[in-house]
Amino acid sequence: MRREALRLYLVTDPVLCAGLGVVETVRRAVAGGVSMVQLRDKQATTEERVVLARELMQVLEGTGVPLIINDDVEAALAAGADGAHIGQSDGSPERARALLGPGRILGLSCETADRVAATKGLDVDYLGLGPVFATGTKADHEQPTGLAGLAALVAATDLPTVAIGGLKANHVNEVLATGADGLCVVSAICGQADPQIAAATFYSSNKGGSK
Numbered sequence: 001m002r003r004e005a006l007r008l009y010l011v012t013d014p015v016l017c018a019g020l021g022v023v024e025t026v027r028r029a030v031a032g033g034v035s036m037v038q039l040r041d042k043q044a045t046t047e048e049r050v051v052l053a054r055e056l057m058q059v060l061e062g063t064g065v066p067l068i069i070n071d072d073v074e075a076a077l078a079a080g081a082d083g084a085h086i087g088q089s090d091g092s093p094e095r096a097r098a099l100l101g102p103g104r105i106l107g108l109s110c111e112t113a114d115r116v117a118a119t120k121g122l123d124v125d126y127l128g129l130g131p132v133f134a135t136g137t138k139a140d141h142e143q144p145t146g147l148a149g150l151a152a153l154v155a156a157t158d159l160p161t162v163a164i165g166g167l168k169a170n171h172v173n174e175v176l177a178t179g180a181d182g183l184c185v186v187s188a189i190c191g192q193a194d195p196q197i198a199a200a201t202f203y204s205s206n207k208g209g210s211k
Helices: 022-031 046-060 073-079 093-100 113-117 146-155 169-177 195-206
Strands: 008-011 036-039 067-070 083-086 105-110 126-129 161-164 182-185
Touching: 008 195, 022 036, 022 046, 022 195, 036 046, 046 067, 046 073, 067 073, 073 083, 073 093, 083 093, 093 105, 113 146, 126 146, 146 161, 146 169, 169 182, 169 195
Parallel strands: 008 036, 008 182, 036 067, 067 083, 083 105, 105 126, 126 161, 161 182
Antiparallel strands: none
Protein backbone atom coordinates (compact mmCIF):
# COMPACT_ATOMS: atom_id res chain seq x y z
CA MET A 1 0.00 0.00 0.00
CA ARG A 2 1.25 3.47 -0.90
CA ARG A 3 1.65 5.82 2.07
CA GLU A 4 0.18 8.57 -0.11
CA ALA A 5 -3.18 6.80 -0.01
CA LEU A 6 -3.50 7.84 3.63
CA ARG A 7 -3.15 11.58 2.95
CA LEU A 8 -6.88 12.23 3.22
CA TYR A 9 -8.79 9.20 4.45
CA LEU A 10 -12.58 9.49 4.54
CA VAL A 11 -14.64 7.29 6.87
CA THR A 12 -18.31 7.32 5.96
CA ASP A 13 -21.11 7.87 8.46
CA PRO A 14 -24.64 6.97 7.29
CA VAL A 15 -26.26 9.56 9.56
CA LEU A 16 -24.01 12.46 8.59
CA CYS A 17 -24.24 11.44 4.93
CA ALA A 18 -28.04 11.17 5.01
CA GLY A 19 -28.66 14.37 3.04
CA LEU A 20 -26.70 13.36 -0.06
CA GLY A 21 -26.36 9.66 0.65
CA VAL A 22 -23.11 7.78 1.18
CA VAL A 23 -22.45 7.13 -2.51
CA GLU A 24 -22.88 10.74 -3.63
CA THR A 25 -20.92 12.01 -0.63
CA VAL A 26 -18.03 9.76 -1.58
CA ARG A 27 -18.25 10.73 -5.25
CA ARG A 28 -17.95 14.42 -4.40
CA ALA A 29 -15.33 13.93 -1.69
CA VAL A 30 -13.05 11.99 -4.05
CA ALA A 31 -13.45 14.74 -6.64
CA GLY A 32 -12.22 17.12 -3.94
CA GLY A 33 -9.11 15.11 -3.13
CA VAL A 34 -9.97 12.23 -0.80
CA SER A 35 -7.33 9.54 -1.31
CA MET A 36 -8.84 6.58 0.58
CA VAL A 37 -12.38 5.63 1.61
CA GLN A 38 -13.59 3.45 4.46
CA LEU A 39 -17.15 2.19 4.51
CA ARG A 40 -18.23 2.28 8.15
CA ASP A 41 -21.77 1.40 9.17
CA LYS A 42 -22.01 -0.38 12.50
CA GLN A 43 -25.77 -0.95 12.15
CA ALA A 44 -25.74 -2.55 8.70
CA THR A 45 -25.65 -6.28 8.04
CA THR A 46 -22.83 -7.88 6.08
CA GLU A 47 -25.18 -8.22 3.11
CA GLU A 48 -26.09 -4.52 3.26
CA ARG A 49 -22.42 -3.56 3.46
CA VAL A 50 -21.66 -5.69 0.41
CA VAL A 51 -24.38 -3.97 -1.64
CA LEU A 52 -23.19 -0.50 -0.65
CA ALA A 53 -19.52 -1.42 -1.14
CA ARG A 54 -20.24 -2.53 -4.71
CA GLU A 55 -21.93 0.80 -5.43
CA LEU A 56 -18.94 2.65 -3.98
CA MET A 57 -16.53 0.57 -6.05
CA GLN A 58 -18.32 1.72 -9.19
CA VAL A 59 -17.88 5.33 -8.09
CA LEU A 60 -14.20 4.75 -7.29
CA GLU A 61 -13.40 2.81 -10.46
CA GLY A 62 -10.51 4.45 -12.31
CA THR A 63 -9.71 6.90 -9.50
CA GLY A 64 -6.99 4.84 -7.81
CA VAL A 65 -8.72 5.44 -4.46
CA PRO A 66 -8.88 2.24 -2.34
CA LEU A 67 -12.10 1.13 -0.65
CA ILE A 68 -11.76 -0.36 2.84
CA ILE A 69 -14.57 -1.98 4.86
CA ASN A 70 -14.70 -1.34 8.60
CA ASP A 71 -14.80 -4.35 10.90
CA ASP A 72 -16.24 -6.79 8.33
CA VAL A 73 -13.66 -8.89 6.54
CA GLU A 74 -16.36 -11.10 5.08
CA ALA A 75 -18.04 -8.09 3.44
CA ALA A 76 -14.70 -6.90 2.07
CA LEU A 77 -14.11 -10.29 0.47
CA ALA A 78 -17.63 -10.69 -0.88
CA ALA A 79 -17.65 -7.20 -2.42
CA GLY A 80 -14.12 -7.46 -3.80
CA ALA A 81 -13.05 -4.35 -1.85
CA ASP A 82 -9.41 -3.37 -1.48
CA GLY A 83 -9.25 -4.37 2.17
CA ALA A 84 -10.58 -4.10 5.71
CA HIS A 85 -9.93 -2.08 8.85
CA ILE A 86 -10.33 -3.47 12.35
CA GLY A 87 -9.98 -2.22 15.90
CA GLN A 88 -7.92 -4.17 18.40
CA SER A 89 -11.14 -5.32 20.07
CA ASP A 90 -12.75 -6.30 16.75
CA GLY A 91 -11.04 -9.64 16.31
CA SER A 92 -7.63 -11.06 15.57
CA PRO A 93 -5.43 -9.29 13.00
CA GLU A 94 -3.90 -12.69 12.25
CA ARG A 95 -7.32 -14.13 11.41
CA ALA A 96 -8.23 -11.07 9.36
CA ARG A 97 -5.02 -11.39 7.34
CA ALA A 98 -5.57 -15.12 6.85
CA LEU A 99 -9.03 -14.41 5.42
CA LEU A 100 -7.98 -11.43 3.30
CA GLY A 101 -4.85 -13.06 1.92
CA PRO A 102 -1.70 -11.16 0.97
CA GLY A 103 -3.17 -9.03 -1.81
CA ARG A 104 -5.57 -6.85 0.19
CA ILE A 105 -5.00 -3.98 2.62
CA LEU A 106 -5.42 -4.51 6.36
CA GLY A 107 -5.57 -1.53 8.70
CA LEU A 108 -5.60 -1.60 12.50
CA SER A 109 -6.66 1.04 15.05
CA CYS A 110 -4.29 1.72 17.94
CA GLU A 111 -5.14 4.08 20.78
CA THR A 112 -2.21 3.58 23.14
CA ALA A 113 1.55 3.00 23.08
CA ASP A 114 1.06 -0.56 24.33
CA ARG A 115 -1.23 -1.33 21.44
CA VAL A 116 1.21 0.11 18.93
CA ALA A 117 3.99 -2.01 20.45
CA ALA A 118 1.79 -5.11 20.12
CA THR A 119 1.62 -4.64 16.33
CA LYS A 120 5.27 -5.55 15.85
CA GLY A 121 5.40 -8.71 13.80
CA LEU A 122 1.78 -8.43 12.66
CA ASP A 123 1.05 -8.47 8.94
CA VAL A 124 -0.88 -5.19 8.78
CA ASP A 125 -0.45 -2.43 6.22
CA TYR A 126 -1.15 0.70 8.25
CA LEU A 127 -2.17 1.92 11.71
CA GLY A 128 -4.93 4.35 12.58
CA LEU A 129 -3.66 6.35 15.57
CA GLY A 130 -5.74 8.34 18.02
CA PRO A 131 -8.10 9.82 18.84
CA VAL A 132 -5.99 12.95 18.60
CA PHE A 133 -8.92 15.08 19.79
CA ALA A 134 -12.30 14.16 21.24
CA THR A 135 -14.83 13.14 18.61
CA GLY A 136 -18.56 12.60 18.65
CA THR A 137 -18.51 10.00 15.89
CA LYS A 138 -16.99 7.34 18.17
CA ALA A 139 -18.25 7.57 21.73
CA ASP A 140 -16.20 4.68 23.19
CA HIS A 141 -12.73 6.00 22.34
CA GLU A 142 -9.80 6.29 24.73
CA GLN A 143 -8.61 9.59 26.19
CA PRO A 144 -7.43 11.86 23.34
CA THR A 145 -3.68 11.75 22.73
CA GLY A 146 -3.22 15.33 21.60
CA LEU A 147 -0.58 16.15 19.01
CA ALA A 148 2.34 15.29 21.31
CA GLY A 149 0.82 11.90 22.04
CA LEU A 150 0.24 11.32 18.35
CA ALA A 151 3.90 12.07 17.62
CA ALA A 152 4.94 9.50 20.23
CA LEU A 153 2.71 6.83 18.69
CA VAL A 154 4.00 7.56 15.19
CA ALA A 155 7.60 7.31 16.43
CA ALA A 156 6.88 3.88 17.92
CA THR A 157 6.19 2.18 14.57
CA ASP A 158 7.67 1.85 11.11
CA LEU A 159 4.26 1.22 9.56
CA PRO A 160 2.36 3.86 7.59
CA THR A 161 0.10 5.83 9.94
CA VAL A 162 -3.04 7.92 9.72
CA ALA A 163 -4.23 10.21 12.51
CA ILE A 164 -7.83 9.81 13.72
CA GLY A 165 -10.17 11.84 15.88
CA GLY A 166 -11.68 15.31 15.73
CA LEU A 167 -9.49 16.48 12.87
CA LYS A 168 -10.26 19.48 10.66
CA ALA A 169 -8.52 21.15 7.73
CA ASN A 170 -6.72 23.57 10.05
CA HIS A 171 -4.95 20.61 11.70
CA VAL A 172 -3.21 19.36 8.53
CA ASN A 173 0.20 20.94 9.03
CA GLU A 174 0.34 20.10 12.74
CA VAL A 175 -0.61 16.47 12.13
CA LEU A 176 1.87 15.99 9.28
CA ALA A 177 4.57 17.56 11.47
CA THR A 178 4.18 14.60 13.87
CA GLY A 179 5.31 12.25 11.08
CA ALA A 180 1.85 10.79 10.39
CA ASP A 181 1.18 10.09 6.72
CA GLY A 182 -2.25 11.65 6.70
CA LEU A 183 -5.54 12.48 8.38
CA CYS A 184 -8.66 10.37 8.80
CA VAL A 185 -11.88 12.41 8.89
CA VAL A 186 -15.60 11.84 9.21
CA SER A 187 -17.72 14.89 10.07
CA ALA A 188 -15.32 17.38 8.48
CA ILE A 189 -16.46 16.02 5.11
CA CYS A 190 -19.56 13.86 5.63
CA GLY A 191 -21.25 16.55 7.71
CA GLN A 192 -20.70 19.36 5.24
CA ALA A 193 -23.08 20.81 2.65
CA ASP A 194 -20.57 20.26 -0.17
CA PRO A 195 -18.18 17.35 0.44
CA GLN A 196 -16.10 18.29 -2.59
CA ILE A 197 -15.33 21.76 -1.29
CA ALA A 198 -14.74 20.39 2.21
CA ALA A 199 -12.27 17.79 0.90
CA ALA A 200 -10.53 20.32 -1.34
CA THR A 201 -9.77 22.44 1.73
CA PHE A 202 -7.70 19.57 3.11
CA TYR A 203 -6.19 18.82 -0.26
CA SER A 204 -4.82 22.31 -0.75
CA SER A 205 -3.39 22.20 2.77
CA ASN A 206 -1.77 18.83 2.06
CA LYS A 207 0.16 19.85 -1.04
CA GLY A 208 3.30 20.87 0.78
CA GLY A 209 3.25 18.10 3.30
CA SER A 210 4.82 15.08 1.61
CA LYS A 211 7.34 13.08 3.56
